[in-house]
Amino acid sequence: MQAPVVLVHSGPLQPLWQQLGLTQVGPAIQANLQHGELSVGRILGAVGGIDPGRPGVLLHYSDPFVLRARPLRGLRQWQGPRLLVCGDLHHGSSPIETLAAYLEAEPHDAVLLTFNPALVPQVRQRLRVPVKHGTTNSPEEAAALYAQHALVLNVPLSHGQGRRFFEVMAAGVPQVVFAQLAEPKRLRAILVATPPYWELKNPLKAQSAGGPRRRWRRSGAWPVLLWTALQKRPEIRLSRHQMWRGAADANRCTMSG
Numbered sequence: 001m002q003a004p005v006v007l008v009h010s011g012p013l014q015p016l017w018q019q020l021g022l023t024q025v026g027p028a029i030q031a032n033l034q035h036g037e038l039s040v041g042r043i044l045g046a047v048g049g050i051d052p053g054r055p056g057v058l059l060h061y062s063d064p065f066v067l068r069a070r071p072l073r074g075l076r077q078w079q080g081p082r083l084l085v086c087g088d089l090h091h092g093s094s095p096i097e098t099l100a101a102y103l104e105a106e107p108h109d110a111v112l113l114t115f116n117p118a119l120v121p122q123v124r125q126r127l128r129v130p131v132k133h134g135t136t137n138s139p140e141e142a143a144a145l146y147a148q149h150a151l152v153l154n155v156p157l158s159h160g161q162g163r164r165f166f167e168v169m170a171a172g173v174p175q176v177v178f179a180q181l182a183e184p185k186r187l188r189a190i191l192v193a194t195p196p197y198w199e200l201k202n203p204l205k206a207q208s209a210g211g212p213r214r215r216w217r218r219s220g221a222w223p224v225l226l227w228t229a230l231q232k233r234p235e236i237r238l239s240r241h242q243m244w245r246g247a248a249d250a251n252r253c254t255m256s257g
Helices: 040-046 064-069 095-105 117-126 139-146 162-171 184-188 201-210 213-219 222-230 240-253
Strands: 005-008 022-025 057-062 082-086 110-113 131-133 152-154 175-177
Touching (some): 095 117, 117 131, 139 162, 152 162, 162 175
Parallel strands (some): 057 082, 082 110
16 A cells, blocks of 8 residues: 655645545645644644655655745654655755755755756765655756657746756756747847747736636646647647646656746
8 A cells, every 4th residue: 555645845736636545735825834834743733644654655745945935844843754856956045055054953854856966976975864866867868758748838937048958948848938038039149959939928917817817827838828828829739638638747757946
């Protein structure tokens, strides 16, 4: 029998991450965790269905920004495996030092990096627990990963263009980007066969005018919203199956954002 998994993260409930045996927990998911210290003790008392004696695997998804602002405390109370899945290590002040100091205070059994594979040796030198990474090791591996999918939904957390935009482009895969991109004329000036550029801002705004944007974001309905907006652009030839597959694959493969 597979052990249950409790995924603790700071974002809203992610429907595309959900699967049998997984419980998502966080201040943006459970109202009774919104205020005050976020701790294992509070989670065990506030979230139903978790057996304190046999709670399963704790999958703690965070990054140095969150570890500084509102870290998860009381890890020693969790009577099961504790895995820290860590995102960006290239932003902010002393991110690796922040991660190391947090793990000294709140021990985990292992760390999985979802970004910055070049920093793995440095992180391993600083931490006393096993460190793995769930990212690609080279541009060739990244291209092979993106090429498996019909469409990439690219949602940078910093709203910038980022390196992933060009990695997907180099793989020859269509992508939909929610970010502030460079001017289309500059993109088309790149001396490679650039992908089509579709301005979807206005169709998306019109489609979401019937309700608050926050509601769409929390409900996980952006793939539906995007699909409806795409229908207003007949030159975009993507089937509904491709749209859903691309959105689900992107959420599964680009968790770090």
